[in-house]
Amino acid sequence: xxxxxxSFRLLQVFRQVAxxxxxxxxxxxxxxxxxTVSLQLKKLSxxxxxxxxxxxxxxxxxxxSGELLYQAVLDIDERLSExxxxxxxxxxxxxxxxxxxxxxxxxYLLPQLLADFSRDYPRxxxxxxxxxxxxxxxxxxxxxxxxxxxxxxxxxxxVKAKAVVANPxxxxxxxxxxxxxxxxxxFGMLQEERFILREPGSATRMTFDSWLSSQATExxxxxxxxxxxxxxxxxxxxxGVALLSAHTLQGQQHLLSVLEVSGFPxxxxxxxxxxxxxxxxxxxxxxxxxxxxxxxxxxxxLQAERNARPESQNPATTG
Numbered sequence: 164x165x166x167x168x169x170s171f172r173l174l175q176v177f178r179q180v181a182x183x184x185x186x187x188x189x190x191x192x193x194x195x196x197x198x199t200v201s202l203q204l205k206k207l208s209x210x211x212x213x214x215x216x217x218x219x220x221x222x223x224x225x226x227x228s229g230e231l232l233y234q235a236v237l238d239i240d241e242r243l244s245e246x247x248x249x250x251x252x253x254x255x256x257x258x259x260x261x262x263x264x265x266x267x268x269x270x271y272l273l274p275q276l277l278a279d280f281s282r283d284y285p286r287x288x289x290x291x292x293x294x295x296x297x298x299x300x301x302x303x304x305x306x307x308x309x310x311x312x313x314x315x316x317x318x319x320x321x322v323k324a325k326a327v328v329a330n331p332x333x334x335x336x337x338x339x340x341x342x343x344x345x346x347x348x349x350f351g352m353l354q355e356e357r358f359i360l361r362e363p364g365s366a367t368r369m370t371f372d373s374w375l376s377s378q379a380t381e382x383x384x385x386x387x388x389x390x391x392x393x394x395x396x397x398x399x400x401x402x403g404v405a406l407l408s409a410h411t412l413q414g415q416q417h418l419l420s421v422l423e424v425s426g427f428p429x430x431x432x433x434x435x436x437x438x439x440x441x442x443x444x445x446x447x448x449x450x451x452x453x454x455x456x457x458x459x460x461x462x463x464x465l466q467a468e469r470n471a472r473p474e475s476q477n478p479a480t481t482g
Contacts, residue, residue, distance in 0.1 A: 178236050263312075264294070264303070265291070271413060304317075340422075358403055359397050367406060412465065435451060
């Protein structure tokens with residue numbers, strides 16, 4: 164059998180004849196003439212290389228080969244029906260595969276958010292890519308993903324970026340650090356400290372360097388790490404002080420000392436980004452809207468903790 168000569172129309176005619184038991188009834192249901200149906204059956208039988216029907220008891224009966232073909236046609240129709248249903252779900256955004264790429268710090272935002280989205284859309288598969296800013300920028304330039312989360316979005320006319328949540332950056336020190344027992348600190352009081360910094364080009368480093376430049380100041384001692392988690396653990400171990408996102412600290416602030424330094428936290432935002440030349444499937448559109456809605460509800464736990472202190476303990480309200 165040469166399957167290249169088969170067509171869906173031939174198989175449709177065959178199935179209708181098999182289920183009707185005669186050509187006249189099948190012709191009527193297919194809106195074809197009887198000679199046309201007979202010719203289609205003859206052509207199909209020649210392609211298969213076997214007779215497909217016997218005429219018994221005034222009714223067309225499937226031969227053994229015809230029965231095999233009939234089961235194959237049922238399987239094909241079932242798969243096409245499933246495909247049509249899946250296609251409909253994909254068009255509605257209820258199914259499909261999405262690629263989401265985020266810079267390292269954003270991973271702290273995502274677990275609960277993606278879990279909630281997956282409960283609402285269990286047929287949507289999300290492939291998550293995590294890397295430093297340079298890596299994610301390269302993925303963006305190559306349009307490898309549908310959506311991106313940056314704390315400092317790339318520039319260019321192909322960038323579609325929207326601020327979705329605040330990203331306050333706090334100065335933190337080891338537990339029991341001398342500065343943790345003081346309020347109203349100036350940054351100059353910390354200049355003898357070792358600062359643990361993100362690598363050049365990271366959004367946190369860019370924000371910090373910009374602030375240092377605006378204040379016409381600098382730090383004397385520093386070391387670099389490419390992971391917020393490594394920085395957090397290093398601060399906890401007493402290696403130095405650091406500037407970290409509130410999202411990195413969420414749920415961990417009791418393990419560090421968040422310093423009350425004038426001018427801090429530094430304010431920045433997370434941005435939901437897409438490449439204007441990359442077509443978004445409906446599922447990605449829904450995920451983008453979901454991210455926006457959920458992150459709009461986020462509250463800075465460190466600021467909430469500060470606001471909850473008695474006035475006598477709150478540096479912002481003491482004279």
